[in-house]
Amino acid sequence: MNMVSRALARRQKGEKGFTLVELLVVVIIIGILAAVSVPIYLNQRKSAWNSNAEQDVKNAQIAVENWMVENNGTLPETSGSDEWKCDGDKKGGLASDSEGSDKLVVTCSPGVIVVVRPAETPAGETVYTSYTIRGWHKQGTKTYYYDSVNSSALQSTDGINKKPF
Template identity: 30%
Template sequence: MLERLRRRRGQEGFTLIELLVVVIIIGLLAAIAIPAFLGQRNKANDAAAKSLVRNGATTMEAYFTDGNTYAGADATKLAAIEPNIVWSAANMDAGANEVKFTITGTGTGYTLESKSKSSTIFKYEKLANSTVQRTCGTGCTW
């Protein structure tokens, strides 16, 4: 029996308890990291939608400088100014680079909307008195 224990002293390796502790630590780290990663992903999707709407507002202002009105702005004319945005009167999927636009009044204002992959709708309105309103869903910020 003593001979058997002496032979075992030279063996190296991990015990089952040590392996279980390592697995538990890795599990805890994963439980902390995965929700943080998913939160950052939603923030990135929201930032993409905001960026689309801001670029859309810049495009609308460029269109305004040519004719001193927003009237007559359509998807073709806006795409000539900013071809990276898919201009639509109905769809607003930021994942597909879509921005929904509406000309308000008699060409004195406009509304732009885009929906992020996290289902938050970002809305940019330029009113007739040149006031800008930015809105989005609950719990989000511009």
């Protein structure tokens, strides 16, 4: 208490400024706030990336369903590969197959990859009537799936799964 009374006495004499103890307390408080807020901020960024990927997979589902409605319930034929891949960092975020054909218009946000894969058909048939979608953000922590045959809801798993279905 003696220290406080001396500090108050100096203030009454007209001394201005902060004591070393006051400055140290402020620095410690700022350090504690930074230690608490930085991890929260980083987790929010991961959540935003995951949400971006989830939304792009939902949008791809809508785009594929719209294509199928307009084309008698079938998907377009792929040229050269059996899937359309949308990389948000390339080609303006439009999906295309390995030959560059972009018949199916699916767009992706920057950093997001969405893969639309027609389901297997009987040997010799090229008419696709069902599909699966997989998507993830390059810096995210989840992979999102949709299967038009086995599930009506979007599924997610922890981790990035780039392997085919």
